Amino acid sequence: MAGQKEEDSRGPLIEDQGADAARMRRRAFAGQIIAGILIIFLWEFLTRIGWLDSYYWSSPLTIVRTGWTAITKGTLLQDLAYTSGTTIIGFILGTLAGSVIGLSFWWSGLYAKIAEPYLIAFNAVPKLALAPVLVIMFGIGFNSKVMLAFLMTVVVAAIAAHSGVKNIDRDLEKMLISLGAKRRHVFMKVVVPASMPWMVGILKINISLALAGTIVGEFISSRQGIGRMILYAGQVLNMDLVWVGVVSLSVLSIVMYLGTVWLERRLMRGRNPKS
Amino acid sequence: MRNFALCRPNHPGKGRDRRVSELEVVHCSKYYRKNGEQLCTLKEADMRIRSGRFVSIIGPSGCGKSTLFNIISGLARPSGGQVLLDGKNITCESGHVGYMLQKDLLLPWRTILDNVIIGLEIRGVPKKRARERALPMLQKYGLKGFEYDHPDALSGGMRQRAGLIRTLLYDKDVILLDEPFGALDAQTRLQMQSWLLQIWNDFRKTVLFVTHDIDEAIYLSDEIYVFTHRPGRIKARIDVGLPRPRGEETMMDERFLQLKRELLLMLKEEREPV
Numbered sequence: 074m075a076g077q078k079e080e081d082s083r084g085p086l087i088e089d090q091g092a093d094a095a096r097m098r099r100r101a102f103a104g105q106i107i108a109g110i111l112i113i114f115l116w117e118f119l120t121r122i123g124w125l126d127s128y129y130w131s132s133p134l135t136i137v138r139t140g141w142t143a144i145t146k147g148t149l150l151q152d153l154a155y156t157s158g159t160t161i162i163g164f165i166l167g168t169l170a171g172s173v174i175g176l177s178f179w180w181s182g183l184y185a186k187i188a189e190p191y192l193i194a195f196n197a198v199p200k201l202a203l204a205p206v207l208v209i210m211f212g213i214g215f216n217s218k219v220m221l222a223f224l225m226t227v228v229v230a231a232i233a234a235h236s237g238v239k240n241i242d243r244d245l246e247k248m249l250i251s252l253g254a255k256r257r258h259v260f261m262k263v264v265v266p267a268s269m270p271w272m273v274g275i276l277k278i279n280i281s282l283a284l285a286g287t288i289v290g291e292f293i294s295s296r297q298g299i300g301r302m303i304l305y306a307g308q309v310l311n312m313d314l315v316w317v318g319v320v321s322l323s324v325l326s327i328v329m330y331l332g333t334v335w336l337e338r339r340l341m342r343g344r345n346p347k348s
Numbered sequence: 349m350r351n352f353a354l355c356r357p358n359h360p361g362k363g364r365d366r367r368v369s370e371l372e373v374v375h376c377s378k379y380y381r382k383n384g385e386q387l388c389t390l391k392e393a394d395m396r397i398r399s400g401r402f403v404s405i406i407g408p409s410g411c412g413k414s415t416l417f418n419i420i421s422g423l424a425r426p427s428g429g430q431v432l433l434d435g436k437n438i439t440c441e442s443g444h445v446g447y448m449l450q451k452d453l454l455l456p457w458r459t460i461l462d463n464v465i466i467g468l469e470i471r472g473v474p475k476k477r478a479r480e481r482a483l484p485m486l487q488k489y490g491l492k493g494f495e496y497d498h499p500d501a502l503s504g505g506m507r508q509r510a511g512l513i514r515t516l517l518y519d520k521d522v523i524l525l526d527e528p529f530g531a532l533d534a535q536t537r538l539q540m541q542s543w544l545l546q547i548w549n550d551f552r553k554t555v556l557f558v559t560h561d562i563d564e565a566i567y568l569s570d571e572i573y574v575f576t577h578r579p580g581r582i583k584a585r586i587d588v589g590l591p592r593p594r595g596e597e598t599m600m601d602e603r604f605l606q607l608k609r610e611l612l613l614m615l616k617e618e619r620e621p622v
Contacts, residue, residue, distance in 0.1 A: 248453040251421050252467040252518050253443030262466065266457050344457045344498075 131316040139313040140320070148297070149321065155297040156287055157325055159215060163222020164283035171227040172272045175234020179264050180256075185235070192231060200224040201286065204293045218290035218298070225286035226279040233275040237268025273340050276333040284326055299325070371397040371420070371445075371522050371554060376429030378415050388579035389415045393429070395573065395582070397556065399521070402548060404557045404565040405573045406611065408618045412580025413558045417524050420556070421447040433522065446515040446523040446553075450530055452507040454499035460510050461486065461495045467518035485513055489547060505536040509543065516547070522554045530560065541567060545594065562611045566604055567594060574611065577618045584614060 113133050119125040120132040127135070143149035178185035204221055211217035241264060249259050291300025299318050306314035373395040380387045390412035397403050405413050418424035420431050422442035431439045438444045454463045464486065465478035473481075486495050490509055499507055508528050515523055528544075529537045541564060548555055559565050565572050566588055574584045590603055598604055 242453070244449055244451060244453055245455070247423060248447075248449060249466070249470070250442050251423060251445075251447035252470055252514075254470045258470050262469070263455065266455070269457075 129312060131313045135313050136316045136320055140317045143302075143314065143317055149302070149317070152297055152299050152302050153321055153325060155215075156284075156291065156299045156322075157329070159218040159290075159298070160222055160280070160283045160287045160325075160329070163219045163286060164226055164280050166219070167223040167226030167283065168230045168272075168276065168279050170223070171230025171232075172234045174227070174231040175236075175272075176238060176260075176264060176268060178235050179238040179241075179260065189235075192228065192235070196228045196232060201289050204289050208290065208294050213294040213296065218287045218295070221286035221290040222283035223286075225282040229275055229279055229282065230272065233271045234268050237271030238264060240271075241267045269340060273337050276337060277330060280329045280333050281326060284322070284329070288322070370399055370432075370434060371395075371556070372430075372432040372435075373416070373420065374430045374432060376416070376419055376426045376431065378412070378419065378424070379427045390419070390426075391579040391581045393580070393582055397522075397554060397571075399554055400552045401570045402555045402557065402568055403571045403573065404559055404569040405575060406559055406562065406565045406615070407575030407580065407583075408577045408615065409560070410578050410580075411575035411618075412578070413575060414526060415580065417447065417526050417556075417558065421445055421524055423447075444520065444522075446518045446520040448511055448515045448523070448525050448528055450527045452499070452504075452511040454507055454510055454514075456499055459496050459498060460491060460502070463499065464510055464514040464517055467514060482513070482517055485517065486510075489513060490543060503536070504532050505540055508532065508540060512544070512547070516551060516553070520553075522556065525555060525557045527558050527560065529564070537561075537564070542595075544568065549593070562608055562615070563599065566590070566607050566611070567599060572607075572611070574614050575618075583618070586610070 116125070116130070117133045120127040120130055131139075140149065178188065200221070203224070204217075207220050207224075208217045211220050245263050245267070246259050249263060254262070287298070288300040291298040292304050295301040299322055303315055303318035306312075306318060373393050376390060376393045377388065378390040380389065389410075393412075393416060395403075405416070407413060415424065419426045419429075419439075422431075422438060422440055422444065425440050429439075430437055433444055454460070455466070458466075461479055461482055462475075465473075465475065465482045468478035468481070469475060483495060486492065491506065491513070494502055494506060494510075499510070502510070512525070512528065529540050532540060545568065557565070557568060569588050572586045572588060573582055574586065575581065576583045586607065588607065590598055590601060
């Protein structure tokens, strides 16, 4: 009887799709947090009872402790700043230069046709294999790492921007020209905004490519950076410190990923999310 | 400010100055060569269109209507002939006439308001001023409430309205419309025709209108040019001579039906033998 009454007072059943979606989001988020805690807990537990060898696998608590020592007594923060600095500078330079190159293909069909096979060929070159050459060319300092991150990102960005340019409806140009536009107007008002989704779409890929480039550069030869720290820790068989490096890189990677998400939103601001 | 005055509706009888802007197409042809074979899409077209007239071009597909428009708007170079506006040679010069293509070609990342002001932007009018001018036009001509929407939120008819308002704001005396209602359903099409007549009446532009639809051509126009099938040549020029303002009853008028019969017969001759 009581249940019957309650149902009556609620009125007819109305599907609230917004509320359903919100509930789904909350549950998913809670699930994600719980899963993360479980994995860390399991890792700690398995190394404690000896099912995982703590020499190779370290353990979450040890990693935190070693990490703290590396921050207070070592140079972990400086290394982190060095690695993230080179990555971000390389990423920005590479992505910007690549986008400009890709967009420039709009200017002349002939130039685009001539350049395209070289772009594809350069994309196929394993840039990381060039690392030793770059270190010799640009020294063991900052520049060689930035250069590697740059080379990792520039071609990807150029290809993305070129795809954007190729997908532009030619009639849009025609329409603008009929409205008295010069080529620079067409470029600014159609070519750049129409290619923007393509260029923005590779930001997330490029930031991780830039990080990979930087770390390989640091592996080859460096005085600073997380890559150098990991290499050094591995050579002295300090697995805990290797894990600290790996965890720091993961955190760095996530933070930079969130940064690109923010950048994406900014660049696509004022647009219809569907377009 | 002075040159913007042209954009405001000219009400007949309010002492409006008679700007003469006569469009002349003199002996325009266009030849292509494709796989060694010479094609002619437009052959020796001669047209003379008086200021403020509504002129339709009708003909089978592939009669060179789009070629003609591309030539008039300066986007394509004719193989021979000239385009004159007020006696001035504008062959191969773009920007002298407003041109609206069949697709609405609204930029999906811009709102409707920002889409219609793009011609002003190109001319260097500051965005804020351009918006101030465009807003009342959008509101008056049936886009009230959609100003800040993106194009994909609008129906086909609404998008064509925005496209035409963009062309009007570009503020040229001659406007080319290439089958603007071709993709719309019959009901929307009727609505849009009345809407276009209202705008034409308010602005008194010279309109050149391409269509496949005989009813549409008669209902809207002062004159109709009939084109032949490839190579596109002018087959006939017809004076419509129906009184204005026109409404739905115009379509039942004796004269309307007679013109329709004539045009149907002419176009039948041009149909490719099956």
